[in-house]
Amino acid sequence: MEFVSPEGLRLDGRRPTEMRQIRAELGAVAKADGSAVFEMGNTKVVAAVYGPREVQNRSQQLSDQALVRCEYSMANFSTGDRMRKPKGDRRSTEISLVIRQTMEACIMTHLMPRSQIDIFVQVLQADGGTRSACINAATLALADAGIPMHDLVTSCSAGYLNSTPLLDLNYVEDSARGPDVTVGILPKLDKVTLLQRISCRLCMTDTTGEYKGIRISTRWINYNEG
Amino acid sequence: MAKEQPGSPASFVDQLVVPGDVVLDLSNMANQTIKLGSGLRQESDAISVTKAGKFRLSKPNKYWVESSQKRYVPCLGDSILGIVVDSKADNFLVDIKGPALAFLPVLAFEGGTRRNIPKFEAGTLLYVRVVKANPGMNAELSCTDASGKAAEFGPLKDGYMFECSTGLSRTLLSSPPCPVLEALGKKISFEVAVGLNGRVWVNAASPSTVIITANAIMKSESLSVQSDLNLYAWMEDICSSCGVVYGDTQTPAIQPSIW
Numbered sequence: 001m002e003f004v005s006p007e008g009l010r011l012d013g014r015r016p017t018e019m020r021q022i023r024a025e026l027g028a029v030a031k032a033d034g035s036a037v038f039e040m041g042n043t044k045v046v047a048a049v050y051g052p053r054e055v056q057n058r059s060q061q062l063s064d065q066a067l068v069r070c071e072y073s074m075a076n077f078s079t080g081d082r083m084r085k086p087k088g089d090r091r092s093t094e095i096s097l098v099i100r101q102t103m104e105a106c107i108m109t110h111l112m113p114r115s116q117i118d119i120f121v122q123v124l125q126a127d128g129g130t131r132s133a134c135i136n137a138a139t140l141a142l143a144d145a146g147i148p149m150h151d152l153v154t155s156c157s158a159g160y161l162n163s164t165p166l167l168d169l170n171y172v173e174d175s176a177r178g179p180d181v182t183v184g185i186l187p188k189l190d191k192v193t194l195l196q197r198i199s200c201r202l203c204m205t206d207t208t209g210e211y212k213g214i215r216i217s218t219r220w221i222n223y224n225e226g
Numbered sequence: 227m228a229k230e231q232p233g234s235p236a237s238f239v240d241q242l243v244v245p246g247d248v249v250l251d252l253s254n255m256a257n258q259t260i261k262l263g264s265g266l267r268q269e270s271d272a273i274s275v276t277k278a279g280k281f282r283l284s285k286p287n288k289y290w291v292e293s294s295q296k297r298y299v300p301c302l303g304d305s306i307l308g309i310v311v312d313s314k315a316d317n318f319l320v321d322i323k324g325p326a327l328a329f330l331p332v333l334a335f336e337g338g339t340r341r342n343i344p345k346f347e348a349g350t351l352l353y354v355r356v357v358k359a360n361p362g363m364n365a366e367l368s369c370t371d372a373s374g375k376a377a378e379f380g381p382l383k384d385g386y387m388f389e390c391s392t393g394l395s396r397t398l399l400s401s402p403p404c405p406v407l408e409a410l411g412k413k414i415s416f417e418v419a420v421g422l423n424g425r426v427w428v429n430a431a432s433p434s435t436v437i438i439t440a441n442a443i444m445k446s447e448s449l450s451v452q453s454d455l456n457l458y459a460w461m462e463d464i465c466s467s468c469g470v471v472y473g474d475t476q477t478p479a480i481q482p483s484i485w
């Protein structure tokens with residue numbers, strides 16, 4: 001399938017290195033201490049933060065830092081075909097873990113010992129890049145809750161299709177089974193907090209300079225995962 | 227994004243800042259003492275922001291980030307409104323909208339002895355002062371001022387309590403007095419207790435006055451600084467939405483007593 005037209009335009013009319021339109025709204029959930037709705041094109045995610053509050057399960061309490069918990073879920077109506085999956089499927093457990101680790105890296109947890117911060121993220125509309133949209137939404141919700149942080153994490157995905165590096169993949173490009181990565185960075189500190197390779201098929205030939213960089217990093221991640 | 231050279235404090239003062247912004251560079255501020263308030267952190271020579279809000283400078287050298295949030299972080303010396311949750315032998319457990327319940331020792335009242343321990347049921351609203359606030363520990367409260375006098379601290383009877391953001395309660399306590407309270411006080415007589423933890427208690431002679439006052443304060447959250455003319459039009463709007471004509475109340479116009 002042709003993902004980039006000869007004119008250099010993608011299926012939704014974007015240039016290869018163009019992002020989708022982003023929109024953010026703070027304070028969307030009245031009861032939460034901090035909340036945000038984040039949209040990247042047709043991907044729409046809502047995040048709610050509760051805390052710092054007392055640890056619910058005393059055995060999990062940490063005496064030197066705050067406990068960060070994250071729950072990711074997808075609304076049943078978020079995708080085209082209505083899905084009925086059990087709550088704790090592997091994919092959402094994994095994304096919950098990814099979001100938790102990314103957020104833990106930027107929250108100053110040592111300032112809030114013996115407390116707990118809950119982050120709930122739900123995908124309302126899925127159109128590719130839910131992982132990065134969730135991270136962006138969670139960051140905004142944490143900032144809205146006034147939780148001390150080192151920096152705001154920003155995240156975006158990138159992929160490689162038709163010998164072209166593409167930024168911010170949508171659902172069609174995401175499901176084309178090309179290689180793609182999700183990157184989370186702390187822009188002010190200039191650090192990478194998240195680098196995830198999702199698809200398995202790597203193109204070894206024909207890579208541009210930009211893509212080489214990504215390939216090296218994915219190897220590094222594989223190495224770290226053992 | 228900051229385009230100005232970091233290190234020149236003037237560039238960030240009264241600007242919106244987000245976590246990660248480097249607002250001050252100490253390397254070009256040799257031989258100066260600066261005081262950092264909430265939301266700021268020192269990392270070797272750079273002072274960076276940890277909370278989103280407005281960067282403030284109180285001349286000559288106090289810096290802090292003014293933010294508004296729903297949850298309260300206990301801070302030494304703050305006057306707050308707490309709700310009694312439970313009473314133990316030595317302490318009352320008080321909800322202060324913070325990360326953990328706070329302790330109010332049963333002896334922390336004016337002339338408090340073992341003989342006369344006040345009895346508060348769960349749900350009692352108290353105007354209290356934070357006397358101990360260490361991270362990782364429950365905050366400790368007191369119903370006396372520094373000299374051991376009751377000084378208006380204690381239970382608040384009757385009236386109506388509502389919650390707002392910490393930023394709004396700070397604005398209500400600002401000096402010169404908050405324009406909304408001032409405008410209300412010119413026409414209506416009421417009593418108000420503002421807790422820095424985002425709780426406000428209002429009392430007045432009639433329920434309708436309480437409702438008007440509470441609505442006006444709650445709606446002033448999104449109100450920006452504006453001229454008096456606008457404020458009066460806005461106030462009329464609030465009053466008419468409660469079925470009252472602004473300035474038509476029979477009560478004498480006196481200043482509100484702000485605690």
